[in-house]
Amino acid sequence: MLPAMDAGHGTRGRSDPPPSVSDPVLDDPSAMALALDEARAAPAHGDVPVGAVALVDGLVVASRHNERELTGDPTAHAEILALADAATAVGTWRLSDVTLVVTLEPCPMCAGALVAARLGRLVFGAADPKAGACGSLYNLCADPRLNHEVPVTAGVRADEAAALLTGFFAERRS
Numbered sequence: 001m002l003p004a005m006d007a008g009h010g011t012r013g014r015s016d017p018p019p020s021v022s023d024p025v026l027d028d029p030s031a032m033a034l035a036l037d038e039a040r041a042a043p044a045h046g047d048v049p050v051g052a053v054a055l056v057d058g059l060v061v062a063s064r065h066n067e068r069e070l071t072g073d074p075t076a077h078a079e080i081l082a083l084a085d086a087a088t089a090v091g092t093w094r095l096s097d098v099t100l101v102v103t104l105e106p107c108p109m110c111a112g113a114l115v116a117a118r119l120g121r122l123v124f125g126a127a128d129p130k131a132g133a134c135g136s137l138y139n140l141c142a143d144p145r146l147n148h149e150v151p152v153t154a155g156v157r158a159d160e161a162a163a164l165l166t167g168f169f170a171e172r173r174s
């Protein structure tokens with residue numbers, strides 16, 4: 001017979017550790033909110049507002065934004081930077097336990113990096129009809145010729161991500 005405290009919700013035993021308030025387990029829209037916050041930091045140094053967070057078991061292990069202009073590095077997309085930080089955090093290049101949440105559909109370089117990292121899962125916001133490689137122009141995340149496929153959830157808070165980009169480019173033209 002199992003103890004009653006295992007039988008359902010709301011029956012936490014007194015000896016259970018309290019739920020952590022500093023490390024909330026995030027669902028996709030909540031994680032995307034953090035990625036959007038990251039994206040908003042990019043225009044301060046002239047970069048296109050794209051942000052990415054990496055999670056393991058719903059906890060953030062990396063959070064980066066586009067730094068191409070800041071660093072002069074053509075590979076400094078938010079996804080590449082977040083993957084590198086996530087690999088450091090988990091201690092291996094193989095990121096099969098990692099979910100990457102990014103505001104914009106990854107480009108071919110970044111989608112290639114996701115496959116190379118054996119990423120566990122991708123969540124993105126706005127589709128990118130001009131450069132997207134996770135469904136728009138290409139789908140490198142679901143190509144059976146490659147050695148890994150990445151499950152993709154598209155369109156999470158897409159309007160907010162797209163509005164950030166539209167606002168950035170409108171301001172630059174004015």
Ligand SMILES: [Zn+2]
Pocket residue numbers: 077079106107108109110111
């Ligand atoms: Zn990219």
